[in-house]
Amino acid sequence: MTTAEGDNATSSSSDVWNLPNILTMLRIVLVPFFVWFLVADNGQYGIWRWAAVLAFAVAIYTDKLDGDIARARGLITNFGKIADPIADKLLIGSALVLLSILGELPWWVTVLILVREWGITALRFVVIRYGVMPASRGGKLKTVVQTVAIFLYVLPLKAIAPWLGDIAFWVMMVALAITLWTGVEYVIQAMRLRAAGRRP
DSSP states (O other): OOHHHHHHHHHHHHHHSSHHHHHHHHHHHHHHHHHHHHHHHTTOOSHHHHHHHHHHHHHHHHHHHHHHHHHHHTOOOHHHHHHHHHHHHHHHHHHHHHHHHTTSSOHHHHHHHHHHHHHHHHHHHHSTTTOOOOOOHHHHHHHHHHHHHHHHHHSOHHHHOHHHHHHHHHHHHHHHHHHHHHHHHHHHHHHHHHHHHTOO
């Protein structure tokens, strides 16, 4: 390996092993723990449920923290651009599926959200030859409301007061509405990108 090659390898390695990317990797590592805690509790709202709440809260906090640090210190990397949304989808997707398996969240809600998420991700790859679809304000709002809704579901609210579960449901309905609406917006944006890219 030449010196230049060695320098490039070191630079590439340092790009990956920075604080925001480590926090993203931590979020990915937390996903199986969150899943295990939620499965171990099995809807009993005991100590394992609170462990799942803690794991989810820490994972969500790392999501905010790694973005803030990356922007403040100029540490936005290609690895982070790829790994960050993957970490988010793993956490959100596993939470929705598990809540439905436990019978706490209707399956149709989980299916609609996941189809939208995977569909838009696939659409981004389809139109990437024409341009990049950046995350919109609506998309960011969608992520925040989804996170709040899931957090309310993961909290053992029904053990405290049954009506608190109704609040979680309606917050989830708001999250679903925003999710579907922003999905339509991304489809329109993709069509415009494709049309502009095909013009002579």
